Amino acid sequence: MKLQLHIWKQADSRSPGRFETCDPGDVSPDMSFLEMLDELNEQLVAAGREPVAFDHDCREGICGACGLVINGVPHGPLQATTTCQLYLREFADGDEITVEPWRAGAFPVIRDLVVDRGGLDRILQAGGYISVRTGSAPDGNTLPVPKEDSEQAFAAAACIGCGACAAACPNASASLFVAAKIAHLGRLPQGQPERDTRARTMLAQMEAEGFGYCSNHRECEVVCPKEIRIDVIARMNRDLYRSLLWRS
Amino acid sequence: MIGELHANEPSGPLEDRWNRHRFDMALVNPANRRKHTVIVVGTGLAGAAAAATLGELGYRVKSFCFQDSPRRAHSIAAQGGINAAKNYQNDGDSVWRLFYDTIKGGDFRSRESNVYRLAEISANIIDQAVAQGVPFAREYSGLLANRSFGGAQVARTFYARGQTGQQLLLGACQALNRQVAAGTVDLYPRTEMLELIRIDGRARGIVTRNLVDGTLAAHTADCVVLCTGGYGNAYYLSTNAQGCNTSAIWRAHRHGALFANPCFTQIHPTCIPQSGHYQSKLTLMSESLRNDGRVWAPLHAADAPRNPGEIPEQRRDYFLERRYPAFGNLVPRDIASRAAKEVCDAGHGVGPEVNGRRLGVYLDFSGAIADLGEAVIRERYGNLFEMYQRITGEDPWHTPMRIYPASHYTMGGLWVDYNLMTTIDGLFAAGECNFSDHGANRLGASALMQGLADGYFILPCSIGNYLARHEPGQLAADHAAVRGAVADVHARIERLLHAPAAQHPPEVFHRRLGQLLWDHCGMSRDPAGLQLALQELPRLREAFWREVKVSGSGADFNQVLERAGRVADFLELGELMCVDALARNESCGSHARTDHLTADGEVQRDDADYSYVAAWEYSGDPGAPQLHREQLHFEFVRPSVRSYK
Numbered sequence: 069m070k071l072q073l074h075i076w077k078q079a080d081s082r083s084p085g086r087f088e089t090c091d092p093g094d095v096s097p098d099m100s101f102l103e104m105l106d107e108l109n110e111q112l113v114a115a116g117r118e119p120v121a122f123d124h125d126c127r128e129g130i131c132g133a134c135g136l137v138i139n140g141v142p143h144g145p146l147q148a149t150t151t152c153q154l155y156l157r158e159f160a161d162g163d164e165i166t167v168e169p170w171r172a173g174a175f176p177v178i179r180d181l182v183v184d185r186g187g188l189d190r191i192l193q194a195g196g197y198i199s200v201r202t203g204s205a206p207d208g209n210t211l212p213v214p215k216e217d218s219e220q221a222f223a224a225a226a227c228i229g230c231g232a233c234a235a236a237c238p239n240a241s242a243s244l245f246v247a248a249k250i251a252h253l254g255r256l257p258q259g260q261p262e263r264d265t266r267a268r269t270m271l272a273q274m275e276a277e278g279f280g281y282c283s284n285h286r287e288c289e290v291v292c293p294k295e296i297r298i299d300v301i302a303r304m305n306r307d308l309y310r311s312l313l314w315r316s
Numbered sequence: 317m318i319g320e321l322h323a324n325e326p327s328g329p330l331e332d333r334w335n336r337h338r339f340d341m342a343l344v345n346p347a348n349r350r351k352h353t354v355i356v357v358g359t360g361l362a363g364a365a366a367a368a369t370l371g372e373l374g375y376r377v378k379s380f381c382f383q384d385s386p387r388r389a390h391s392i393a394a395q396g397g398i399n400a401a402k403n404y405q406n407d408g409d410s411v412w413r414l415f416y417d418t419i420k421g422g423d424f425r426s427r428e429s430n431v432y433r434l435a436e437i438s439a440n441i442i443d444q445a446v447a448q449g450v451p452f453a454r455e456y457s458g459l460l461a462n463r464s465f466g467g468a469q470v471a472r473t474f475y476a477r478g479q480t481g482q483q484l485l486l487g488a489c490q491a492l493n494r495q496v497a498a499g500t501v502d503l504y505p506r507t508e509m510l511e512l513i514r515i516d517g518r519a520r521g522i523v524t525r526n527l528v529d530g531t532l533a534a535h536t537a538d539c540v541v542l543c544t545g546g547y548g549n550a551y552y553l554s555t556n557a558q559g560c561n562t563s564a565i566w567r568a569h570r571h572g573a574l575f576a577n578p579c580f581t582q583i584h585p586t587c588i589p590q591s592g593h594y595q596s597k598l599t600l601m602s603e604s605l606r607n608d609g610r611v612w613a614p615l616h617a618a619d620a621p622r623n624p625g626e627i628p629e630q631r632r633d634y635f636l637e638r639r640y641p642a643f644g645n646l647v648p649r650d651i652a653s654r655a656a657k658e659v660c661d662a663g664h665g666v667g668p669e670v671n672g673r674r675l676g677v678y679l680d681f682s683g684a685i686a687d688l689g690e691a692v693i694r695e696r697y698g699n700l701f702e703m704y705q706r707i708t709g710e711d712p713w714h715t716p717m718r719i720y721p722a723s724h725y726t727m728g729g730l731w732v733d734y735n736l737m738t739t740i741d742g743l744f745a746a747g748e749c750n751f752s753d754h755g756a757n758r759l760g761a762s763a764l765m766q767g768l769a770d771g772y773f774i775l776p777c778s779i780g781n782y783l784a785r786h787e788p789g790q791l792a793a794d795h796a797a798v799r800g801a802v803a804d805v806h807a808r809i810e811r812l813l814h815a816p817a818a819q820h821p822p823e824v825f826h827r828r829l830g831q832l833l834w835d836h837c838g839m840s841r842d843p844a845g846l847q848l849a850l851q852e853l854p855r856l857r858e859a860f861w862r863e864v865k866v867s868g869s870g871a872d873f874n875q876v877l878e879r880a881g882r883v884a885d886f887l888e889l890g891e892l893m894c895v896d897a898l899a900r901n902e903s904c905g906s907h908a909r910t911d912h913l914t915a916d917g918e919v920q921r922d923d924a925d926y927s928y929v930a931a932w933e934y935s936g937d938p939g940a941p942q943l944h945r946e947q948l949h950f951e952f953v954r955p956s957v958r959s960y961k
Contacts, residue, residue, distance in 0.1 A: 080873075098591045098709065106596055106823070113821040113867050113876055121875055123384065125557040127597045129703075130482055131388040146706075153706055178528055179873040186505065189385050193497045197490035198449045202369040202772045203440070205447035209404065212458030222451035222476060225483060229387055258449050 069095055069161040071104070075120055076168045081176040081184075087166065090120070097157035101144065102127065102134065104156060121180040127152040129293065132228030135235070136181055137168040142232035142291045150230065150293040170235035174242070174278040185231050187277035188245060194273035195266045196249040198258050217255050224251035226294040233288035233296075239280030244288040246270050247304035248296050254307060264314055267307035321574070321931060321946040325429040325734040330952050331411070334433040337734065338777055342784035349374035350500075351788040353537040354779060355522055357509045357564050359386030361481070361764060362747025363543030364488035365771025366779075371495030373776060375783075378535055379492065379501050382508040382527060382559055382878075387489045390545055390557040391767060394481025395602040397465050397473035398445075398764040400438040405462050409470040411435045416953055417468060418762060421648060422727070422755020423905035423921060424955035425577070425929070427948060429734055430752050437769040442474055444772060448487040452476050466603055466760020467646040473761045478602050478699050484764055488771070508878065509564045510805045512540065512571050512743070515797045519568075519743035523805045527878065530871040532805055534798045536791040538783055539742040541775060542568060543767075546726035546748040548581065550886045550893065551838070552830020554723035555587060555600040561882035562889050565730050565749050573738040574931035574944060576731035576751035578889065579897035582758055582906050583839050584724030585652035588707050589667050589676040598722035599707055601700050603760055606645045606652070608684035608693065609717070611636050613656075613677045617663035624666070624678055624716050635659055635677075640961055648958075650757045650906045650919075653721035657839045658917075660720070667718045678716035685713070721839060725763060727754040727906065728896075731931040731946070735778035736770060739931075742782065746770035751929065756905025809870040811861070812880045818865040822880040825860040829883070829890050832856070837894050842910040846898040850891065854939055857887045888938040895932070895941060902926040923955050 071092060078085030092108040099107075102124050109119035125133040129150040136151045138144035144154045159165065167181065175183040213221075225248070233244035250267050253259030259266075282301055289298050326333040326340070344352065352375050356367040359381040367379040381389060401414040414435035419426060442460070446452065452474050453461040465473035476483040495501040506527040513521035513534060521536035547562035548554040569575045586606060588599045614620050615633040635655055637644040645652075656677045659665065667676035685693050690713070694701070701712045708718070730738045730745040732752050737744050747767040754762065791798060832852055836845035860883065868874040903912040903919035904926070912920045927948045932941040 096592055096594065099594050100596070103594045103596050107594055109876075110821045110823055113865055114819070116865075116867070118867055119876060121873060125383060125388055125559050126390060126393045127558060128393055128555075128599050130393050130479065131383070131390070131557060132385075132392075133383060133388050149706065153703075155706070155709070157709055182873065184528075185384055189387075189493070189503075189505075192490070193493040195497075197494045198447065199494060200444075200447040200491075201372050202365075202444060202491070202776070205440075205443040208402070208442045208446040208452075209459050211446065213454055214458050215454045215456050218451050218454045218458075221449070222483070225449075225451050225476075225486065226479065228482075229385060252451070253449050256449050256451070258447055 069097055069156065071095060071156070071159060072164045073108070074164065074166045075180070077120070077180050078177050080179060085177065095156055097155070099156050100127070100152060101138070101154040101156065102152050121182045123182050124152055129153045130228060132230040135170055135230045135232055137170065137235060139166055142170065142235040143293055148293055148295050170231055172234050172240035172279070174234065174240060175231060187279065188229055188231060188242065190277060191242065191246055191270050191273045192249060195262070195269040196253070198253060199262060211257055213256060221252050221255035224248045224255065224296060224300050227296055228294060230293065232291045232293065234279055236287040236291040237280065238285050238287065239283060241282045242274050242279040243282035243301050243304070244292060244296055244298065246274050247300040250304045250307060251300035254303065263307060264311040267304050268311050271308060321731070321944055323427060323733045323946060325427065330428065330432045333429050334436060341777055341781035344780050344784045346374055350376055352376065352783045353378065354539055354541060355535055355537040356380070356541045356543060357522065358389065358543035358545060359489070359492065360389035360391035360543060360545055360747060361485055361488055361767030362771040363389065364485065364492045365768050366541055366543060366746060366775045367501050368488060368491035368495050369772050369776045370779065371498065371500035373780070374500065377495070377501040378504065378537065380504045380507050380509060380524060382506065384506050386492060386503065386505065387486060389485065390560050391485045391764070392482045393557065394764055395478040395600070396604055397463065397475035397480045397761040398441065398484065399472050399761040400442045400474060400765065401435050401472060402439050402442060404460060405471045407470045409472050413470065414438060414472065418753065418759060419755070419953055420956070420958060421759035422757055423958055424755065424923070424927070424950065425904055425948065426753055426755035428950060428952055433774070434753050434766060434769050437773045438765050440773060441765060441768045445484055445487050448490055450476065450483045450487040463604070467643055467648055468759070481764055484768065488768070510567065510881065511801045512568050513798055513801045514571050514740065515791070515795065518741045520791055521798065523801045525805070528873055530869070530874065532802055534793065534802050536798065538786060538788050539744065539779060541744040541746060541779070542730070542749055543747045543771065544749045546729070547886070547889055548723040548726050550829065550890050551723040551834050552826050553590065553595060553598050555584060555598055558597065561885065563882050563885045565745065566885040566889055568730060568738065568740065568743055570934050571740060572934070573740045573743060574731040574933055575728070575892060576929050576931045577728040577896065578893045578932065579837060579900060579907055580727035580756050580905065581723060581893070582649060582725040582727060583653040583721040585649055585656060585721050586679065586719045587722035588704060589718050589720040590670050591668065591708070592670060599703070600722065600724060601704060601719070603649065605679060605697060605700060608688070608696065609645065609679040609681050610634055610683060611645050611677055611679055613659045613664040613666065620664055620666055620674055633664070642961055648757060649760070650908070654839050654908055656721055676718040676720045679719045680716035681712065682716070725758055727751065727756060727758055731929065735781065736774055737778065737782065744775060744779065746775055756907055808881070809877065812864065812877060812884065813866050813870060815862055815864045817863050819863050820865055821876065822864055822866070822883045825856060825864065826883045826886065828856055829887055833890050833893065837897050840908045840910050841897045843898060846894045849894045850898070850939060853887065853891045853894065860884065860887055891938040892932060892941060895939065896930055899943065900926055900930060927955070
């Protein structure tokens with residue numbers, strides 16, 4: 069099949085970007101979207117031209133490295149699917165496809181489709197953990213956790229940190245990402261001692277990184293490849309208010 | 317230059333060794349720890365756990381990863397679970413049993429002391445992970461759930477759906493983030509180690525390239541820890557992430573760190589087959605699928621192209637059940653993989669033809685769906701079925717899955733002693749990048765266990781012991797060895813950028829390397845094929861340095877350059893893998909030499925001559941390394957024939 073790609077090219081965060089039209093040649097519907105970009109890049113390098121830079125690693129939907137805005141939608145047309153798990157059989161012969169990087173002020177472009185998501189890690193460093201020292205843990209079964217709580221915690225912990233939520237949000241808010249970590253730890257008995265400070269410190273860092281606030285557009289949960297739902301944001305807000313009340 | 321290998325393992329009763337060794341190790345006074353700097357390269361389970369724990373203890377830690385975030389290291393992709401000798405199921409498990417299963421699973425090619433320690437520590441790992449908030453699967457009682465995994469006859473595997481590696485790595489990264497916030501760990505993401513700095517025989521630092529702007533920098537420290545993962549991407553197609561590479565350990569090898577058992581590579585049986593020439597990676601599906609799925613191929617080669625639904629029951633060959641009645645579909649990975657290869661080589665493979673061959677066998681759930689109901693199967697494997705459907709476009713609820721083996725894990729790696737130190741003083745290796753615990757074959761759910769045992773519990777002791785014996789010291793940035801190492805890296809990058817007859821992107825050479833290794837040093841090996849590969853590989857390496865085409869510059873974000881540097885190192889490693897496979901005139905575990913099989917086609921060990929670890933020293937010529945042997949002594953178990961019949 070044939071596809072026409074309009075790909076965002078940008079040398080670095082300071083330079084202006086532009087769309088460039090590329091022809092990946094004859095492609096197979098069984099190719100993944102990233103394999104098409106691989107083929108395109110091999111052709112470009114062999115022809116002495118600059119390849120398209122894009123982030124990717126595991127190519128099985130779990131590392132969270134990949135992330136392209138495809139026809140305006142982070143991770144493309146399929147629900148619950150990362151870019152690397154998108155196959156060309158989802159497109160029709162002759163389609164024109166635009167490919168862009170995550171768009172958010174807090175995700176500066178490094179090159180072409182690659183952005184800097186360091187802000188997400190700095191938010192986690194601001195409190196996304198349980199303060200336990202190695203070696204000090206009691207036997208795992210001394211602390212029963214109701215199966216339901218454990219599964220809810222797991223559902224939130226499935227976040228892969230790709231940043232699609234912030235890229236989809238009109239406010240460029242990372243609320244879904246932050247709330248997923250808060251819900252993961254806050255659902256578990258181990259996470260209770262630090263629950264009151266966690267939402268406060270992580271949200272303060274989210275603001276410092278330049279992400280916006282949540283105003284319930286719900287674009288994030290539509291694009292989330294791990295189907296994390298915005299009820300975690302409600303939970304985060306409750307933790308935040310609770311902590312403010314306790315403090316006063 | 318390297319004499320006899322000393323594993324520095326303690327003696328005496330096996331169950332006392334680690335405890336006694338810990339007592340014998342020197343300690344660093346808490347107030348003095350911040351004077352010592354430790355470099356940890358890699359942020360997978362071993363690296364993140366080590367960096368976090370060393371930071372907690374008060375050392376100054378510098379943690380490096382090539383990914384944009386430590387959380388993306390490839391441990392994240394491990395699906396199945398983590399073993400621990402908790403015996404929560406009261407099914408007869410114990411530290412001894414986990415130890416024995418691991419030694420036996422490795423086909424008696426690993427060190428007893430190390431493996432026993434691993435089994436001993438396994439229980440602490442679960443406790444640690446639970447305390448961090450890792451959401452393991454639980455029973456309705458709220459207690460931890462277990463499953464039997466990869467052929468084990470006890471249920472000792474802890475899991476978090478099919479995302480156990482992800483959850484354990486996020487736990488380790490949480491601990492790491494906490495130390496970053498505490499100021500004990502400095503994190504360097506998007507930074508790749510390209511060279512080791514060695515001064516007066518000691519590892520004293522690394523040279524890195526900032527992958528965003530190309531800046532080369534020298535980082536010095538009091539010791540260096542490599543936790544950089546396996547080299548399965550030598551085969552080009554593998555289940556590893558695209559960035560997984562051998563460069564860090566290969567650079568260390570070139571500096572004198574011995575490389576042990578490079579030919580021990582695990583080929584995982586349940587992967588989704590290749591669909592075309594453009595394939596960039598192969599996707600693994602958890603082998604838990606073999607608990608309920610039945611593996612078969614057409615009995616008659618003529619049926620291979622037919623729709624599986626049209627092949628009647630009596631014309632199907634359930635070859636694992638036929639050949640291994642006791643274990644059936646649950647035989648260890650190497651056995652299942654080799655059996656699938658033999659079936660396909662005999663022309664019974666299924667699926668689309670790629671390069672004129674059908675490489676796939678069926679994994680059929682129709683019986684399990686009929687017996688247990690769709691709901692049960694959906695709960696157990698729903699996510700795997702979805703993944704399969706997404707990748708292949710086929711519906712596994714109605715047509716059997718197709719599977720084929722793929723390179724998955726490497727048991728070989730840098731040789732380390734009981735303290736996880738390589739043959740370079742002050743250079744440690746942990747996790748998949750060392751060779752230490754899995755012998756010739758790794759059991760399912762043991763990789764996560766080893767990475768975390770090394771990182772959380774072993775390195776923090778043995779590094780303290782090392783540092784206690786060395787004065788902390790800053791190296792001058794203009795030390796000749798530091799400047800020399802940076803200059804070497806710069807020169808190598810220039811060479812990659814300016815090949816004399818540049819014409820092919822690095823992938824072209826990587827694919828050729830992968831095909832050679834897969835054909836001749838893959839699931840089965842024979843002397844003629846290995847000799848052929850050893851003739852071809854130096855030519856390929858020469859062609860690479862002559863013709864590789866790298867766009868852009870070194871002072872820039874340049875993914876082609878990154879790839880080229882990694883392929884250059886894989887090309888040298890590939891030769892060593894073949895040299896090792898040729899020198900080991902026996903079959904054991906994953907290493908199946910077709911000239912050393914029993915009459916019924918099973919691997920035949922030669923304990924009299926090959927009960928050793930082959931540790932290779934770099935000589936300057938990748939095809940002519942020098943062999944050092946570490947003899948394996950079995951004081952507590954008797955090497956037996958691994959039979960799964």
